[in-house]
Amino acid sequence: MTAIRLGxxxxxxxxxxxxxxxxxxxxxxxxxxxKSWGVPGVAVAVVKDGRTVxxxxxxxxxxxRPAPVTERTLFAIGSATKSFTAAMAGxxxxxxxxxxxxxxxxxxxxxELADPYASHEVTVRDLLSHRTxxxxxxxxxxxxxxxxxEIVRRIRFVPQTWSFRxxxxxxxxxxxxxxxxxxxxxxxxxxSLVRSRILRPLGMTATTTTVRxxxxxxxxxxxxxxxxxxxxxxxWRNMDNTVAGGGINSNVAEMxxxxxxxxxxxxxxxxxxxxEAFIRESRTSQTVIRREGPWAMMxxxxxxxxxxxxxxxxxxxxxxxxxxxxxxxxxxAMVGLMPEENAGIVVLTNLNGNQIPGALMHRVFDxxxxxxxxxxSERAREASVVSEKEAEEAERKEMxxxxxxxxxxxxxxxxxxxxxxxxAWGDAVVRLEGGVLxxxxxxxxxxxxxxxxxxxxxxxWRNPARGTNYVNFTIDVRRExxxxxxxxxxxxxxxxxxx
Numbered sequence: 001m002t003a004i005r006l007g008x009x010x011x012x013x014x015x016x017x018x019x020x021x022x023x024x025x026x027x028x029x030x031x032x033x034x035k036s037w038g039v040p041g042v043a044v045a046v047v048k049d050g051r052t053v054x055x056x057x058x059x060x061x062x063x064x065r066p067a068p069v070t071e072r073t074l075f076a077i078g079s080a081t082k083s084f085t086a087a088m089a090g091x092x093x094x095x096x097x098x099x100x101x102x103x104x105x106x107x108x109x110x111x112e113l114a115d116p117y118a119s120h121e122v123t124v125r126d127l128l129s130h131r132t133x134x135x136x137x138x139x140x141x142x143x144x145x146x147x148x149x150e151i152v153r154r155i156r157f158v159p160q161t162w163s164f165r166x167x168x169x170x171x172x173x174x175x176x177x178x179x180x181x182x183x184x185x186x187x188x189x190x191x192s193l194v195r196s197r198i199l200r201p202l203g204m205t206a207t208t209t210t211v212r213x214x215x216x217x218x219x220x221x222x223x224x225x226x227x228x229x230x231x232x233x234x235x236w237r238n239m240d241n242t243v244a245g246g247g248i249n250s251n252v253a254e255m256x257x258x259x260x261x262x263x264x265x266x267x268x269x270x271x272x273x274x275x276e277a278f279i280r281e282s283r284t285s286q287t288v289i290r291r292e293g294p295w296a297m298m299x300x301x302x303x304x305x306x307x308x309x310x311x312x313x314x315x316x317x318x319x320x321x322x323x324x325x326x327x328x329x330x331x332x333a334m335v336g337l338m339p340e341e342n343a344g345i346v347v348l349t350n351l352n353g354n355q356i357p358g359a360l361m362h363r364v365f366d367x368x369x370x371x372x373x374x375x376x377s378e379r380a381r382e383a384s385v386v387s388e389k390e391a392e393e394a395e396r397k398e399m400x401x402x403x404x405x406x407x408x409x410x411x412x413x414x415x416x417x418x419x420x421x422x423x424a425w426g427d428a429v430v431r432l433e434g435g436v437l438x439x440x441x442x443x444x445x446x447x448x449x450x451x452x453x454x455x456x457x458x459x460x461w462r463n464p465a466r467g468t469n470y471v472n473f474t475i476d477v478r479r480e481x482x483x484x485x486x487x488x489x490x491x492x493x494x495x496x497x498x499x
Contacts, residue, residue: 022367023054029363030058030356033377037354038231041069041221045252046364047259047344055253061350062222063231071253074206074220075348076239078326080335081248082175083282084194084258086128086310088182090278091197098185100125100281100309104177107184111177112156118164119156126165127178128309129286135161135169139425139492141176141242143442146426148190148241152177157424168287168307172245179244190244201273202257207250209243211236219251221350223330225465231351234465237329237444246328252346255335259344262322262337282309283322283339297383298325298358300376311337316362317369325357329465336361343368352465355380404453410475413437420484420494428484428494439471441486459486 023046030042041059045052057069092098101123104111113119118133126132137158140151151173161169179190186193191209199207214220214236224231239247250258257268266274285306289295291314299305299321302314311322319340326333330350334357337344345364347357359376366374409416413432420428428441430449437449439459445466449457455473474483486492 023364026054026364026367027056027058029377030360033356033359034059036377036381037351037356038226038229039349039351039354039356040224040231041073041350042356043069043071043073043075043221043252043348044360045071045256045259045346047256047263048368049342050260050264052253052256052260055256057252061220062233063224069221069350070219070251072206072219072251073348074208074214074218074249074251075333075350076223076236076246076326076328076331077248077250077255077333077335077346077348078328078331079172079246080324080326080333080346081244081246083262083310083324083335084198084248085175085179085182085190085244086282087198087274087278088186088190088194089124089128089178090274090282090309092182092185094275094278098124098181100128104181107181108152108177110153113160113164114156114158115160115164118160121164124178124181125286125309127174127181129307130168130170130174131165131287132171132174133160133162133164133166133169134158134171134174136490137171137173137424139488139490140173141245142444143426144238144241144444145442146241148176148180148243151241152180154424154426157422168289172242175245176242182244194248198273201271202254202261202268204250204254204257207248207254209247209249210240211238211249212240214249221331221348223328223465224351225330226351226353227464232464234330234463237465239328246326250348252348255346255348259335259337259346263339263342263344278309282311283313283320284308285313297380298323300362300379316365317371319365319369321365323358323361327352332357334358334361336365338365338368341365341368355384407453409451410455411479411481416473416481418481418499419497421497422492422494425492425494427497428486428492430484439486445486445488 040063041061043057046054055071057071057073059069061067061069104122122132140154183190222233225234261268265276266272266279287307289305291305299314305314312324314321319338322337324335330352332349332354334347345361347360349356356377359380362376417430417432431438439449440446447459447461449459452458457471459469459471470487472485473481476482482496484494
């Protein structure tokens with residue numbers, strides 16, 4: 001924690017703006033929250049009544065190093081990128097180049113869903129509001145194996161989770177598809193369109209749409225994962241294949257301009273970039289979200305929750321709250337708007353899974369609403385600790401109860417070697433090297449297999465951000481391995497490919 005305290009003392013003075021009374025004490029609150037969560041670095045910007053009233057960095061870019069986080073430090077904003085994708089679609093809609101209710105196949109003739117009816121009917125609006133009935137599908141991009149177009153082509157092999165338009169189910173792959181619709185309608189890549197039509201007009205010159213453009217040795221935060229309870233540096237994740245769903249990297253000084261554009265109803269410094277019609281449409285409920293589980297935790301004190309176009313919407317003490325968080329390897333972010341108070345906030349952090357961004361958003365909006373302070377960070381921390389402990393204990397007990405000791409694999413190790421395939425998820429390859437089985441699934445899941453019991457192995461990934469998972473092999477009646485099940489956040493089943 002010494003490095004974190006040092007970093008707090010090294011805040012760049014250029015953006016130490018005079019804090020209005022509602023924000024007094026915010027520095028102490030951020031510092032306490034950082035210590036509680038073990039977050040190396042945080043950056044915050046607040047916009048009120050059209051101007052930036054706070055833009056500040058806290059802590060350090062990387063544990064063990066003195067370089068401080070500033071208002072110009074670049075972080076990943078993760079899924080907060082989705083509001084940019086919706087906005088770019090809104091620009092094209094205002095120009096008549098696409099419509100919200102255009103069939104996706106009008107722009108992407110190769111696009112299909114597993115359900116033939118849904119394939120025919122699915123619209124741009126459906127993609128942008130998480131209501132296609134295809135939940136999950138993240139393995140398509142998370143493996144790192146496929147580019148954007150190939151991901152969209154493979155969506156047809158992802159099973160329907162729900163019936164079409166029956167309910168909300170968050171889907172990154174549908175935003176990847178939406179990004180490809182934008183590219184087709186706009187006649188250029190998503191990256192090029194967003195840079196030329198949104199980022200440059202806003203003066204967001206340091207903001208990038210790929211990690212490949214992050215300046216080497218520049219003011220860039222290092223991602224961290226809480227490995228064994230301690231923040232450990234991990235590599236930046238290349239998000240090129242899912243950029244429309246979560247690939248923008250920015251800093252709070254520039255993201256404040258995005259807030260100003262949104263709170264200005266589409267105008268920035270006298271120039272209209274987004275139509276008022278789009279602003280209204282983006283803040284109109286498109287899909288109802290059931291307030292349960294993590295969604296309820298995200299919206300304390302709310303009665304209703306919905307998804308607009310790129311925004312999660314709820315009520316908050318008589319006001320409309322628009323928000324979108326973002327979380328990728330080693331980074332957590334939040335962008336929030338309260339239009340009726342003409343206030344907005346962006347919080348960027350370099351530790352995966354911490355809840356400071358959402359807690360700080362509620363703390364700031366409480367201040368502008370004149371409400372008594374609530375320690376949202378500590379509430380989230382207590383809930384998180386209880387939840388994590390319960391989950392870990394439950395998993396430990398389950399594994400202990402089910403594990404069969406003293407077993408060995410059914411077959412010699414070389415019989416498990418081979419290529420295994422799923423029509424959507426692609427190939428998993430098992431090799432035998434130095435007497436040890438190794439598995440490779442795409443570019444992101446590479447590691448050793450440690451025998452657990454019978455034909456079940458524990459996969460220990462080389463990238464510590466991936467943690468550990470389990471692999472199960474199925475032996476058929478011919479005493480041949482016929483299938484591989486990879487237990488990630490979903491169970492992915494791969495059939496063996498004949499040699």
